[in-house]
Amino acid sequence: MDNMTFVLFGGTGDLAKRKIYPALFNLYIDKKMPETFSIIALGRKETSHAEFQQVVAKSLETFSRRKANDQAVLNAFLETIRYAALDAGNLEDFNKLRTLVEQREQELNIPDNRLFYLSVAPEFFETIAFNIKDSGLGSTQGWKRLVIEKPFGRDLQSARHLNEQLGKAFDESEIYRIDHYLGKPMVQNLEILESSNPILKALWSNHHIANVQITASETVGVEERAGYYDHSGAIRDMVQNHMLQLLMMISMRLPRKGDASEVRMKKRNVMESLRPLQMDTIAQNVVRGQYAAGEMNGKRVPAYIDEPGVPAGSKNDTFIALRLWIDNYFWSEVPFYIRTGKRMKEKSTRIVIEFKEPLKGQNTNNDPNLLVIEINPNEGIFIQLNKKDPLNNEKLEPMRINFYECGTDLPEAYENLIHDAVRGDSTFFAHWDEVELSWQYVQPILDAFEQDLIPLSYYPAGSNGPEASDQLVAADGFKWWLDK
Ligand code: BG6
Secondary structure, eight states: OOOEEEEEETTTSHHIIIIIHHHHHHHHHTTOSOSSEEEEEEESSOOOHHHHHHHHHHHHHHHOSSOOOOHHHHHHHHTTEEEEEOOTTOHHHHHHHHHHHHHHHHHHTOOOOEEEEEOSOGGGHHHHHHHHHHTTTTOOSSOEEEEEESOOOSSHHHHHHHHHHHTTTSOGGGEEEEOGGGGSHHHHHHHHHHHTOHHHHHHOSTTTEEEEEEEEEOSOOSTTOHHHHHHHHHIIIIIIIIIHHHHHHHHOOOSSSOOHHHHHHHHHHHHHHBOOOOTTTHHHHEEEEEEESEEETTEEEOOGGGSTTOOTTOOOOSEEEEEEEBOSTTTTTOEEEEEEESSBSSOEEEEEEEEOOTTTTTSOOOOOOEEEEEEESSOEEEEEEEEEETTEEEEEEEEEEEEEEOOSOOOOHHHHHHHHHHHTOOTTSOOHHHHHHHHHHHHHHHHHHHTTOSOEEEEETTBSSOHHHHHHHHTTTOOOTTOO
């Protein structure tokens, strides 16, 4: 792994403290960082290097998966960090930053490999990218990389604009777009699961699969994020990125474990095969919901509309369910259902694959075979089969076989992704093609919301979403599996 400098914009922010420093520290403990590296944290306020190192120490104490038992290891990590105040719009500050970066490169005798991590609001992406270029910070003999996190635009047009602008300072191969769902260990396992297991591979197509259900339900409400969320809704916050990435990961067909370019190509193939939504039938394929007041864990919680900061009369979507079709050789005629929402009964991200019942009609009403992939908060894989009820020969009952349950001390998504970005492996980052095709797919939904073509269904907080979402799958003769 190349020695390098990690330049963190937004170094005093919440994400940096909760996720990024702990990720870097855990990688350091695990010896997954380069032998010599420099971290430069940037924020608005003036603070000394030493004071800032203590801020990081505090964040590690609070948020790190592993604690520093050995003070010398902690000190050595903190010693890699320098802090500088920077105004993102001020080129002069970038010139000073370049001097600091170069000075550290000389002190540590490391090449000018630079990773710029933008943990800042998206409205700063372009300005920072330009200032990196104009200050010469990006003119390196070694490599340079830009790491950014969603949202990448708020519709197809703005996403294209942003991409064009970033493209003036960084090449596509240098841009690492984080979708933290792609960093989750079980999501990283999906490509292996299908490509390396002949049993599953043999069943992995429309011959045997009846439908695929992808759920990401959350128990939290809008929290303190109404300002952002009310303009974004579940469609931009979850569907355009995380949910469609899960869809790509579960449905792409890899001949073997693929490298970054192969995975990208396969994901793009999926997106290109998605049947576009048509305005005249969109309401039959998309359910838009918003949580009403309800009960969660014995406590009354308010409706979305009564949450602090939510504008009166907001029609924002806190829930989306969607039926999609992948019109290719493997998946044609298999409905994929996506469902995500806030203030739902349980926190669960999972994929359920329901297998066809070959004896349908002749047989009883057996439960179908299911392959269940639990992604979050529990990780695991189980399969549901049928067996005879030992006390009643006439009856079949489902049994579950747990293939795999993960331990609890796994690397967090950010750890995996930062490690990959530092090593230059972009397999689990969102390539522009995927981002663009996702916006392209979602754009008719945004337009339909604007034109009020899709009714807003309300669901009580603490439920499994609006009834319309059950009807969506029932219309095809199915039901959502594993709803508690
Ligand atoms: C974020 C969304 O990207 O993902 C949040 O902005 C959401 O609204 C979160 O709560 C869910 O992530 P996870 O990892 O808890 O499923």
